[in-house]
Every structure is written in structure tokens, then in C-alpha cells.
């Protein structure tokens with residue numbers, strides 16, 4: 001009995017990374033099904049999982065279909081209560097929920113201006129004001145969560161939790177676009193970039209290739225960094 005997890009291209013799909021981390025980091029058994037997000041086969045690939053139309057999506061061992069990262073997260077937390085998906089401490093859990101839900105419903109400037117792409121780093125990217133405002137809010141939330149949870153380690157709310165799952169792609173975007181953040185945020189980004197699960201994801205992403213490569217910018221580029 002295992003879950004089926006449907007994800008898209010690892011190079012680009014930030015929501016797929018979230019969906020995968022919520023299994024991988026909490027040792028929840030799953031089978032990965034790849035969806036052709038950029039090859040034009042997405043609708044056909046997802047047909048067995050109706051009514052899913054985006055990735056990630058999952059099917060429970062009993063056959064229930066979850067079509068969104070947040071419904072997946074809550075379902076996994078309910079079904080695996082001892083797994084640590086949400087922090088055990090009440091206040092840390094509230095802070096983690098704020099983080100997850102603000103990510104899920106917001107930061108549209110960051111998401112639309114800086115598409116997730118873990119294949120490279122742009123040199124000299126100048127973020128618009130709306131992206132800087134999103135980053136400021138994100139840093140405020142990260143620091144608030146750390147204070148509430150008394151977290152002095154690598155992760156936001158104590159041990160690695162759903163809060164970190166949902167901000168892993170933000171760490172990627174900060175790295176890809178060289179976005180300006182403070183020292184604490186840089187340390188947090190580097191915790192994601194060196195996390196063994198993320199490194200496995202990056203290796204798999206390395207086997208994906210595109211011609212032409214989406215999301216071009218008129219800037220110099222170099223390899224996606226191991227740290228910022």
C-alpha cells in the first residue's frame with residue numbers, strides 16, 4: 001500500500017518540489033509518476049487522476065485523489081500524525097501554518113517575475129519593487145516563526161516541517177536570481193541548497209533538457225549554486 005505522487009519537471013516545477021518533499025522528508029512511501037509539464041502531454045498524463053489538472057497531485061492507497069499541495073499536506077498530516085509534518089508545539093505549529101498558507105495564497109510578484117529554474121543562476125538580475133516587497137514579507141515571516149518556535153537550528157519552526165517544504169522553492173528562486181536577502185535568510189537558503197533530499201532532486205533535474213530552454217533573460221548565467 002503506497003501513495004502515487006504525480007509531479008512535473010524537476011527543473012521548473014516549484015509546486016512539484018513541495019509535493020515531493022512532503023513525502024521524501026517524512027519517509028512516507030510513495031511512487032513517483034512524471035507528468036509532461038513542458039512536453040504537451042500533461043492533460044493525457046493526468047487523465048487517470050481526474051479531476052487533477054495541475055501538479056503535484058496524489059492518490060492515497062485507498063484511491064482518494066488530492067489535487068493541490070495544501071490539500072495533500074493536510075491529508076498526509078492527518079494520516080501520519082506522528083510524522084512531524086506539522087510541529088508538535090502549538091505555537092510553532094501556528095507559525096508554520098501561517099507560513100504555509102501565506103506561501104500558498106501569496107507572493108505572486110516573486111512567483112510571476114522569477115519562475116523557478118534550478119538549472120542556472122542569473123548574474124545581474126534587478127528585481128522589481130514588488131518582488132523586493134514579497135522578499136521583505138517572507139523574511140519577516142521567517143524571523144517571526146523562528147522567534148515563536150525558539151528555532152536556532154537550520155529550519156524555521158524547530159525540526160524540518162511543512163513550513164520548510166513550502167519555502168524550499170523560495171530558497172531556489174533566491175539562488176537562481178541572486179535576490180538580496182539578509183544574513184539569516186542566506187543561512188536558511190543554504191540549508192535548503194545543501195539538504196540531501198534537495199540534492200537528490202537536483203541530480204534528477206540534471207537529466208532534463210530543453211531546446212529552447214524556457215524562461216530566458218538577457219543576462220549572463222552560471223551554474224545553479226551550491227550555496228549563496
Ligand SMILES: N[C@@H](CCC(=O)N[C@@H](CS)C(=O)NCC(=O)O)C(=O)O
Pocket residue numbers: 008012013014015016037053054055056067068069070104
Ligand atoms: N495551487 C496549486 C498550484 C499547482 C501548480 O500551479 N502547478 C503548476 C506546476 S508548478 C502546474 O501544474 N501548471 C500547469 C498548469 O497550470 O496548467 C498547488 O498548490 O498545488
